[in-house]
Amino acid sequence: MTRTADLQGDIGDVLLTEEDIAAKVAELGRQIAADYGGRNLTLVSVLKGSLPFMADLMRQIPLPLRIDLMEVSSYGGTATESSGLVRIIKDLSASIADEDVLLVEDIIDTGLTLNYLVRYLRGKNPASLRICTLLDKPARRLVDIPVDYVGFEIPDQFVVGYGLDYGERYRNLRFVGVLRPEVYTPAD
Amino acid sequence: MTQPAAGVPPARPAFAHASEAELARILDFYDVRWTYEPDTFPIGWSLDGEVVESFSPDFYLPDLDLYVELTTLKQKLVRKKNRKLRRLRELYPDIRIKLFYARDFRMLLLKFGRMALVDELTGTTGQATPPRPADAGPEPEPVLSLAELELPELDPDLLVAGPATTPRGRRRGRRRRRGAGEAGPVAVEALATEDPDPPPA
Numbered sequence: 391m392t393r394t395a396d397l398q399g400d401i402g403d404v405l406l407t408e409e410d411i412a413a414k415v416a417e418l419g420r421q422i423a424a425d426y427g428g429r430n431l432t433l434v435s436v437l438k439g440s441l442p443f444m445a446d447l448m449r450q451i452p453l454p455l456r457i458d459l460m461e462v463s464s465y466g467g468t469a470t471e472s473s474g475l476v477r478i479i480k481d482l483s484a485s486i487a488d489e490d491v492l493l494v495e496d497i498i499d500t501g502l503t504l505n506y507l508v509r510y511l512r513g514k515n516p517a518s519l520r521i522c523t524l525l526d527k528p529a530r531r532l533v534d535i536p537v538d539y540v541g542f543e544i545p546d547q548f549v550v551g552y553g554l555d556y557g558e559r560y561r562n563l564r565f566v567g568v569l570r571p572e573v574y575t576p577a578d
Numbered sequence: 579m580t581q582p583a584a585g586v587p588p589a590r591p592a593f594a595h596a597s598e599a600e601l602a603r604i605l606d607f608y609d610v611r612w613t614y615e616p617d618t619f620p621i622g623w624s625l626d627g628e629v630v631e632s633f634s635p636d637f638y639l640p641d642l643d644l645y646v647e648l649t650t651l652k653q654k655l656v657r658k659k660n661r662k663l664r665r666l667r668e669l670y671p672d673i674r675i676k677l678f679y680a681r682d683f684r685m686l687l688l689k690f691g692r693m694a695l696v697d698e699l700t701g702t703t704g705q706a707t708p709p710r711p712a713d714a715g716p717e718p719e720p721v722l723s724l725a726e727l728e729l730p731e732l733d734p735d736l737l738v739a740g741p742a743t744t745p746r747g748r749r750r751g752r753r754r755r756r757g758a759g760e761a762g763p764v765a766v767e768a769l770a771t772e773d774p775d776p777p778p779a
Contacts, residue, residue, distance in 0.1 A: 465608070
């Protein structure tokens with residue numbers, strides 16, 4: 391039987407409160423605005439997890455910026471079949487050639503998706519390409535990529551909320567919390 | 579073995595463990611080139627200078643110049659692997675290597691929503707079945723793996739380790755051993771101490 395998600399009850403600990411996140415997003419916005427003044431800034435965000443962060447961050451950057459959205463397929467292979475290559479489900483809607491691009495991510499852990507996206511975006515010849523992430527989980531990094539703006543470095547726990555999901559649930563939580571292990575551990 | 583150019587289906591190596599095959603699929607998916615066990619590094623020598631212990635990382639990612647060792651062994655056995663890894667880093671400080679523990683792999687599958695695969699791919703149940711010729715005889719009697727026997731004092735890698743197993747590995751081994759300078763040769767007895775560092779929880 392499929393388990394029904396309990397939006398609040400499935401969360402073990404609240405790692406970052408709504409207030410923590412708002413303060414950090416404002417701080418990042420100020421920093422980015424100072425660095426990109428007078429330049430052609432385009433924020434590129436990756437659906438779906440980055441959506442709340444992108445929405446809040448762009449309103450904390452008082453510059454005439456552009457935004458664009460991408461979506462890439464996530465790995466979902468099985469032990470018996472090849473799942474092919476990552477696919478761009480939604481591509482950029484405008485050229486970023488000669489634009490200063492800031493890639494806005496919700497979380498970086500292994501760096502595999504980010505590595506792919508960075509290579510993809512570099513191929514579109516932006517004037518510059520930098521990375522901003524709300525959450526960084528360095529303990530799980532496989533591909534090391536320099537990250538220019540980091541909101542919070544978090545421990546190696548499975549977190550949901552503020553855009554982050556488990557099974558497409560919990561994205562609408564206003565905070566970031568640790569999912570209880572029993573939620574994703576099948577019962578005997 | 580090395581992956582061919584993009585678009586050409588690679589011939590899959592005979593992975594020792596199903597979790598390694600899964601990690602290879604993940605790397606393929608994200609277009610990260612890899613080779614499987616391309617190099618073997620000597621890490622222990624007898625007093626006669628003979629290699630008695632070596633380490634063959636599971637993957638090498640050439641674009642990242644990074645070795646990846648994946649282990650889904652029980653924590654008791656991971657201790658031995660930690661020791662070997664530390665020895666490797668002492669002898670070959672220029673090598674970049676990351677160890678993926680069972681917990682790391684579990685979290686990776688969780689991230690991809692593949693928790694159903696965890697039991698299938700970890701521990702002894704994840705051992706890949708070696709390919710058998712079509713005319714092979716009856717199925718052999720099942721044999722317990724070292725992990726099942728839970729013999730923490732035995733090092734499973736030591737049982738199969740030998741001198742560098744590929745020409746490239748042998749060249750590298752010699753080169754790296756020379757590069758290690760005064761560090762080697764090292765009597766293997768000196769390495770057989772318990773690892774004081776506990777594995778991650």
